[in-house]
Amino acid sequence: MGRIVTVFELKDKIDRKDEIMIIDMRDPEDFEDYHITGSVNIPKEKIKDNIHLISRDIPVYMVCKYGQKSESVNSTLRNDHHFKNIFSILGGVYEWAKEFDPSVEIW
Numbered sequence: 001m002g003r004i005v006t007v008f009e010l011k012d013k014i015d016r017k018d019e020i021m022i023i024d025m026r027d028p029e030d031f032e033d034y035h036i037t038g039s040v041n042i043p044k045e046k047i048k049d050n051i052h053l054i055s056r057d058i059p060v061y062m063v064c065k066y067g068q069k070s071e072s073v074n075s076t077l078r079n080d081h082h083f084k085n086i087f088s089i090l091g092g093v094y095e096w097a098k099e100f101d102p103s104v105e106i107w
Contacts, residue, residue: 004071004088007096010061014038021060025070026093034104036063036096047073051081060086067092 013020014037022039024031031041042050044064054060054077062070062077070088077083089096097104 003074003086004067004090005061006090007099010036010089010096011100013059019058021055021058023054023060023062024093025062025064025073030065034093034097034101036093039063044069044073047077051077054083056083056085058085061089062086063089063096064092066094 010022022036024035024039024041025044025047026035026041027043028041031039035041040053042053047054060083062074064070067088067090070092074083074086074088077086091098
């Protein structure tokens, strides 16, 4: 299993204005409906074609809907492409919305 952080740890980094990258791997429609502020959308099926957009210099937090798909992609990035700065968000966007954005209808 790779490196996993909670939504609370991610929020702390955002609040401290740490230099990080958040990649939302969901479909563009889902990203448009709701996403973590500051995240960029690279759908799961386009990650390999867009590896050049993923920073190797700062922590990169990969997020999906529930946190499961991001871990499989992160494993590929670490093992096949030698990224050392990749993290998954436990619970994904679902957990983020549940904890920090009560106005969002939990799907």
